[in-house]
Amino acid sequence: MRSLNIIGAGRLGKTLGRLWHQQGTFRVQTVCNRTADSTRAAVAFIGAGHGAASLESMDDADCWLIATGDGHIEEVAAALAPRLADKNDTVVFHCSGALSSKVLAPCRPAAIASAHPVHSFADPAQSVRNLAGTSVALEGDAAATSLLGSAFAALQCKLLAIAPENKSLYHAGSVFACNYLSALMDLSLRTFAAAGIEREQALELLSPIVMQTARNNMQLGPEKSLTGPIARGDATTVAAQLEALQQTDPQLAECYRQLGRACVELARRGTLSPDGADALTELLQEPPQ
Ligand SMILES: NC(=O)c1ccc[n+]([C@@H]2O[C@H](COP(=O)([O-])OP(=O)(O)OC[C@H]3O[C@@H](n4cnc5c(N)ncnc54)[C@H](OP(=O)(O)O)[C@@H]3O)[C@@H](O)[C@H]2O)c1
Structure with missing residues (x-):
């Protein structure tokens, strides 16, 4: 041996x-x-x-x-x-x-x-x-x-x-799905806290939906797993959420915009119409400084 x-x-x-x-x-x-x-x-x-x-x-x-x-x-x-x-x-x-x-x-x-x-x-x-x-x-x-x-x-x-030259990109791929998931959970808990929902209760309500979403993504792929206002092209709801986040914590609003734009690109590959996608992308642009 x-x-x-x-x-x-x-x-x-x-x-x-x-x-x-x-x-x-x-x-x-x-x-x-x-x-x-x-x-x-x-x-x-x-x-x-x-x-x-x-x-x-x-x-x-x-x-x-x-x-x-x-x-x-x-x-x-x-x-x-x-x-x-x-x-x-x-x-x-x-x-x-x-x-x-x-x-x-x-x-x-x-x-x-x-x-x-x-x-x-x-x-x-x-x-x-x-x-x-x-x-x-x-x-x-x-x-x-x-x-x-x-x-x-x-x-x-x-x-x-x-290939050795692809290691940084390969590693970034796991960072997105693994490390950034923890950052997403933290953003979610901070937002629930701002709505008056305690951490323990928020974790309890998130547990089944987060596990189900992870399973859906593994089994169906991200395009078919995306649900919610962006997948539906519901610009009114997105605008209201963005406004509430901006009032509460501009950093939460900034993350919502950036991730929202990534969701729009995902939804475009699903059932979201090109016009609906363009309207949401416009809404989720960075505000002028
Ligand atoms: N953790 C993960 O989830 C994970 C996953 C995949 C790959 N990796 C990779 O695995 C490697 C180790 O990560 P880890 O999380 O296991 O690290 P870790 O828990 O921080 O352990 C590092 C160990 O290295 C020792 N050490 C540091 N400098 C040293 C030196 N100059 N000479 C001798 N020993 C030294 C430390 O000794 P002391 O205890 O005495 O300080 C410690 O025991 C990294 O390359 C990491 O990228 C980690």
Whole structure:
């Protein structure tokens, strides 16, 4: 079994470490975080391997995962590079959605790759239970992508090949659907609060409709899932909502306009007439400064 070192076993690193250890995919060997307490906790969570106080004191390994935050991957790769100078049978990878494998180029002749699981690792204990079925976008040197393809397939993940030059756009695609959904929920809760509806009650009333909308979008696609005043071409309702938001909080009105224009473009591809769409686009323009 191949050995795996993890530099930065935080939410993602310790989840993958534990799953690969449990599956017998990798022998988790040395773990190194920034602080000793965090390293100890990660080794305990993974249930295998031992901690190291520094990169220099880590054992050699067949495969290295750099799972620090994105901002530290480049400097860790540069620090790791000298000890890999003659290791052309070693694999080094990171799991960032935003960065390509090129950031690991100093580690050559090791084979380098990036493998981004489209999963939110907010709670590692939950991620250990839920990771199966996740898609993993993979790119890099053939020796590395082949090893990692098998390693993620062992966790029942689905593989998706991505060109390195498309990683920023690919990652922005998940940011829209995943991170911006949280921003949309916050805008919704702020608007309900302005209408006198408490957060807990608002979450309760939103839960079934948000879940249903998500299911509709997955099953029918966005064009057929869009309902509400913009889909119906109801300019009177849109104007009244815009006015109420502008009176309450101009930032809410600004977001309503921008997202509203995106909804109009979506509705144009559905049943909204060209005239109806043009009238709504006009209504949702930014007000003159
Ligand atoms: N979280 C997600 O949902 C998610 C999803 C997909 C991909 N990713 C990617 O996964 C990677 C890790 O993200 P994460 O959310 O797991 O991060 P995280 O929970 O913040 O963990 C980062 C870990 O890196 C350690 N670290 C930071 N700098 C270090 C250094 N110079 N040397 C050694 N260890 C260092 C930290 O140690 P301390 O604990 O001691 O500070 C921490 O344990 C990122 O590339 C991210 O883009 C994350």
